[in-house]
Amino acid sequence: MAIVKNDSLIEQEWITVDAEGDLPSSDENLIVPLARFKEERDSLLGRNGGLGVQLNPGDAPEDLADDLDRLSIITVNFPAYTDGRGYSYARVLRERMGFTGELRAVGDVLRDQILYMHRCGFDSYDLNVEGDIALNKVRAALKEMSVYYQPTGDGRATAQSLRERRRAALQS
């Protein structure tokens, strides 16, 4: 119901379509499931509007390797918050494949997972609550913890890197 990106609420500018059925007019911004993208790739790329792809659990983000620069957005669907496959997809897209567009978590996106999502490379969250509540949830979730052990592509300094820096400073 509300999408939070970069500490703000943003408008829903995309239409997500199903695996089958008619497509809206060529000017609309579309998000299509990966399977449909693979089948109708050429015609989809030829449309006027923006194009995004939705990954569902079981999909391979590697299938998008040749087309990443043509996609403005990739949504990763979490049908249930307990299905954590999307975290791996996000890291592969960001850290390995170098995707720089919007990476949005959709589906069962809850406050207590948002920090983990952010650490894996998501930058927007489609939450099932109204505007300001959604914004406050994301803000609260992102500042609940301040120590991180694992290096990911999110740019946060790990405890280990901070320890090394401190040791170096003490030696100099």
Added chain:
Amino acid sequence: MYRYDDFDRQLVHERTEQFREQVKRRLAGDITEEQFRPLRLMNGVYLQLHAYMLRVAVPYGTLRADQLRQLGMIARKYDKGYGHFTTRQNIQYNWPKLDEIPDALLDLAKVEMHAIQTSGNCIRNTTTDQYAGAAADEIEDPRPYCELIRQWSTFHPEFTYLPRKFKIAVTGSPNDRAAVKVHDIGLRMHQNDAGETGFEVIVGGGLGRTPFVGKTIRDFIGKNDLFSYLEAILRVYNRFGRRDNKYKARIKILVHEEGIDKIRELVEEEWTQIKDGSLRVDDAEIAHYIEQFAPPAFEAMSDDDTDFERHKAENRRFANWVRSNVIEHKQPGYAIANVSLKPIGGIPGDATDTQMELVADLSEKYSFADVRVTHEQNLVLPHVKKADLFALWSELDAAELGTANLGYVTDIISCPGLDYCALATARSIPLSQRISERFGDLDRQHDIGELKIKISGCINACGHHHVGHIGILGLDKRGKEFYQITLGGDASQDASIGKIAGAGFSEAEVVDAIESLVTKYIDIRESGERFIDTYRRVGMDPFKEVLYGDR
């Protein structure tokens, strides 16, 4: 021993405050039990049959004296004066009140402890050899690597919602006391042909309803590459592990269904892409962690102590305890002392508040304030001077902690069973108590020798029955408890899964059945054979015959 620095402390502190807020939301009715469930589970809070249960992590089974003392205090303040040490080297409290759990977590945090990731489908507490840093047969102390695994796995953003829980065990000795072959990942330290120390990586072992001995995915991974390799395995599991059926969701099923060669291919392909990345740990960092687990200040002394020998000669009970519970140390003049939590007829793994405080005091007096928890649910004082063993034993004995039965038939692993657990189908504690009483005579136990009995109160196998020399599984048949016996299981470096002997026994029959198995073994054993050795030589049939006759 590893001490938290400000980063570790800050992380636990933030987590404690976060959970306090979550409990507040629950108690105020802002969230339902259903919404609260995943939050409490991430903090080790289960809802059992009668009450909440709090499971506290003991990373790689290592405790300082002040930590064990605090565990005793928590047992008194928040529970009914006792705690239960588990097969994962953790401790559980069975009677905490929900509104007091945040305070208990705060008291834990004061001694650098927590309940993080003791539940949920995440990477659980890493376990290891309880004699790490002390054992004479050790290649290298595994604890520095366990601590690095602890940090890597704590709140791992990618691996917090895995298909199922994930357990890693490490052994630094060829004699595996950590059951690494029945874990999701087992790491066995060894040297390669170039003389470097690294790890054999074993995946897909596990117990539960579908037991498997793990398979070697890589014979050798160097220390610097260990963490990228673990991440590669976890990523493959997270992406491809089954999620359609929780009973088929462990990595053992993925390995079984796809085959180890296919999984190896996927892992190697993944690893190739991340091995030179930021998870590579350099030698300087490893050295920093090794330094933190440096041996304590041992005194140089002779390995022989005349007083120790004299006490053994003069006091038969002490001599018996030494024979079963004291193990060779790598440092001359020192020994490893096991503190049995299996008094005859007692509840396996339970310790009272005052017992915990006593062991903490004794560890300060005799063992450099170092205490270990074993996966067989006992405690260990790893560095005791031989000259101090008699004084130590005397104090333990006075507190009913001097039972001489390590590895014997009464040193039973048992899950909490139907007395506590919501999943259980039968009671396991009363049965373990009756077996313990039946075989309580020490001379008889010595005669029987090493015999590992393991009891689970349901198919989930928390009591490790699949790897008991004699395993007992409690089931429910039309409202009545009955017990299935398996033979030939082994959790050591020669790991094997036990085979079901036949039809189950009623509660009234099962202790006699165990006794007839033991009697048969005594009758047919050859010199020096343990029960498991005899079983391996003669097979199931002679034992089946005494259990069932012509039935």
